[in-house]
Amino acid sequence: MNQLELDAYDWKLLNALQSNARLSNVALSEQVNLSPSQCSRRLQRLEQSQLIQAYNTQLNSLALGFDVTAFISVTLNTGQASAREQFQQHISTLDTVLECYAVTGECDYWLRVIARDLPSLSEFLNQEIGALEAVRDIRSTVVLNKIKQRHCVPLPEVD
Numbered sequence: 001m002n003q004l005e006l007d008a009y010d011w012k013l014l015n016a017l018q019s020n021a022r023l024s025n026v027a028l029s030e031q032v033n034l035s036p037s038q039c040s041r042r043l044q045r046l047e048q049s050q051l052i053q054a055y056n057t058q059l060n061s062l063a064l065g066f067d068v069t070a071f072i073s074v075t076l077n078t079g080q081a082s083a084r085e086q087f088q089q090h091i092s093t094l095d096t097v098l099e100c101y102a103v104t105g106e107c108d109y110w111l112r113v114i115a116r117d118l119p120s121l122s123e124f125l126n127q128e129i130g131a132l133e134a135v136r137d138i139r140s141t142v143v144l145n146k147i148k149q150r151h152c153v154p155l156p157e158v159d
Helices: 008-019 025-032 036-048 081-092 118-129
Strands: 068-076 097-102 109-115 135-142
Touching (some): 008 025, 008 036, 068 081, 068 118, 081 097, 109 118
Antiparallel strands (some): 068 109, 097 109
């Protein structure tokens, strides 16, 4: 990834888009005090440099019937690269795994998973994770209440 020199306008663009990625180019240009053509060129540069990776819509998983969120730690029984690759490949096919991180510490991976209910979570743990040959240990923590969820990266405030 290229390291860009960002000026005040770039920071304003990034802040505005994190707040509302649906802003039209005209509305965005008005918010950051640039012409629409300048705004468009800057956005294209930020996208090409991969500072802006994607534009997404955040859905309400509870409203869509996913009543359970869980964090799952997974430890593999081997440190072989093939076991890690097999696990990672399998995890990438599972839609209810929202995030997966390779980590240091007592386990090898942390997953954030959603499920319709506790029986669905149990089935997921037993059939999708526990059935993998390379998995030695699974520990799950069910979320009781979401206190804070933030998708925005803290950026410097500019005038």
